[in-house]
Amino acid sequence: MGRKKVENPSVDEKPKKRGRRKVSEGGASTPKLSSNKKKTLKTIYDEDGEIISLDEIKNNLLKRAKSIGCIEQSDIYDALNPFDVDDETIIDLINFFKDKGVEVVVDDEDDEEISDEDFDESKAALEDDDTEFLDEDSELDDEEEEEEEEKGKKKKAKTKYVVSEVKVNDSVKMYLKEIGKYNLLKAYEEPILAKKILEGDEEAKMALINANLRLVVNIAKHYVGRGMLLLDLIQEGNLGLMKAVDKFDYTKGYKFSTYATWWIRQAITRAIADQARTIRIPVHMVETINKMTRIQRQLIQELGREPTAEEISDVMDGELSAKRIREIQRIAMEPVSLETPIGEEDDSHLGDFIEDKESESPVDYTTRQLLKEELYAILKDLSDREERVIRLRYGLDDNRPRTLEEVGREFGVTRERIRQIEAKAIKKLRHPTRSKRLGDYKEKF
Template sequence: MQPSRQEKASRMPDQARKIDGYVPDDDGRLLFAPRTDAMRPPGANGAETEHDPPATGEDAVDSAERQWSRELSRMPLLTAAEEIELARRLRRGEAEARRRFIDSNLKLVVSIAKRYRCSGVPMEDLIQEGNIGLIRAVDRFDPERGCRFSTHAIMWIEGQIRRNCPDLKHSVRLPARLLADVNRLGRLTEELTSKFGAKPSVEQLALAMDVPETQVRYLQQLRPETASVNEPVEMEGELLLGDLVEDDNVESPEKTAVRTAQRLEVRRALGSLSTREQLVLSMRYGIGVSRVFTLQEIGEQLRLTRQRVRQIETAALKQMRASGLLRGEGASPAFPGAGRDEGSRQRSWQPEALAA
């Protein structure tokens, strides 16, 4: 189960929430784009671009990634001397030093996140976790230890990604080394599929990874698989997987016929009752109204006691049973909740099933 927005935001270090411009968006992700004209995407100032038409679907995602990569490439890397100077300013609490430290190393986060893009975790979530790791690396960087910041930050970025992103797809957290093998298998599978136009066999993957075939099969079981609806399911390729997927939004003819018969039965049964009895049953069972009403709610509408509404309901159902209009002793397709307590009726009855 994917974490909620509040859970994502709660995992951010406090420092991330306090940095000017580095705030969580509606999905709990950190917004890291510096506020400079050079970094703004085309059309950000309200002007429409004439060269590139708007992309849609997967093309839009690829276009966004390419645009983001181009923007990151414009950020200059820090020299060793600049890292030392920024670290000293950071110790004095200068927010601008922290911002520059983070901005200059965002491309490091993206490059590390791309290693895990075949793990089944969305790229935006990988970058989100990597950004959190980058902030923690900035806070803990000590140039006096004799290493460059990128060497120090890799451990924090990869650690944050491995600890949190696998939980989005695996009920059991995989060890870091095993997860690395799963990611490597995913990358090779994509590369060989793109190269030969078909999914590689276990034998081909074993040769590419230089591991036994049994290990490849084991890694494939750990790797979350996704199937394309455009994937052919016949040798000729005429029948696609999407053709076999049932559309839940389209009701079957059998269900339509049953619903029509039930509506006719309900109207015929209600027609034998008085106006007040019709109103009570309609509200109790959600027939022709927006929802199911409780005894208390009906009583308030009709200025009756809760017990009196119950008596009217019971008498009306008894009258329809006696006339043969309500099938069964305690329930029927028209009134499946009849004879049950109020709680069970609320759980079992679907108002939209028979609503006129």
């Protein structure tokens, strides 16, 4: 069954600042889920790689979540990822869980508003992060820090985002400084801009996009280390943000950042599945590989060794057989370039240490060369005509044996005469004084 693209996700409620909340029409908050409850839900809900119908998805989610009494909205989104659904379908599905007495909770960690202070802290953390995609020479406004200290204020100094005033040596930092110039929108400004967008106002569309670029960075940084650079993740997330702007319906009363979060995540995860690997793996298979990898790492910590396929299958309650797990492990292997440098001086490559099983070994090559030299020496005992016929008939010079007729044309005689010359030459070569010299090579070839 082919994968289908999600056309229009939905959200349920304007999120609060932090924490987990219940999605309800009244917007009432519920206590945070305990870590045990969250872990249990994650354990019983994870797709096994098989794409089933939408009704089966609904029934499976209900069956698994009823034992706990709650389900995360992100889990619903993940389950619907392979299907072509619209806002109304997702709203109906969430209401379906409510009617069945199942709480739908939302993790607001990613879709909350990013304030100037939070963005400064996030930017500073990214710039100070000791990773290959960032430099460590972030520059703050020292003068402003000194002024703040003199005034006795405890809050951190804000970063100046004017690119022309700050020396920038890293493309990520340049981008962070650039998007820092755009102010966040007030709550009342979102529907005003959304209305103008529906009327075809391109400036309003760009204003809504620019105001949410920080949200993309906040989400993209969680996907670093999965095969794509941070800037590439941000770029893909921006594409999802633009799609969210095109599809946002302000009349439903939902907050744009919550709605856009789904599209941003969907764009980033799809890009990772499509571009992160040299050999592409289907999206549903990536989810299965990730689930199996988490279990494998957990077993390594518990057992102190690599778990067997049977042990992984037992932890997964038989969702995947041991044979299927071995197949997935083979699929999940990352390709390695034969040009990968080996050693500190980079003067050798991985391909130099891999045996070519199709090529002839040095011992066999040497033996064959000695046989050829011995055979040519024996042919010198024949007449020039006999030696020439043998060489042509068996292709000793160019590995292309000739027929009797071809050799006859070259000598200007009949094929019968060439057959007689060949038989006479072979008889001479079979003489014990000559055949004994080739006997040692018989067993080797």
